[in-house]
Amino acid sequence: MTAQQRAAAIRKAVRAIKRGSFTSYGEVARRAGMPGRARLVGQVLRESGDGPSLPWHRVTGAGGRIAFPAGSAHAREQLARLAREGVPVRGNRAIVKRGAVGARSLDALLWKM
């Protein structure tokens, strides 16, 4: 498996994310057949840059957290694009639907959020 092939598989998985929804880096990696390589996903998206064929904004950190620093140009752009597609956002994150398995840590549940 060459780096090129891995990048292609990852981009394919990202393109498969439906409009109005989002997926974590780790999940994209799993769907691309490379569990545990979440960081590689970020690396590929970084070198791929922006483009109409690659909905990079639909990829978030675990639990919908935006990977870019809060307030940064990148973060604001991603949140704006997600919101434009109808994804509810709050602060530096996209809101995960309730009931999704593993959507929340036990902590978050106890802290009732």
Next chain:
DNA sequence: CGGGTGACAACGT
């Protein structure tokens, strides 16, 4: 081979 670096993830406090 050795060490530093991330668009990460999971856990503990």
Next chain:
DNA sequence: AACGTTGCCACCC
């Protein structure tokens, strides 16, 4: 919920 720590893994010196 905000942080800090660890574990991870591909890359690049």
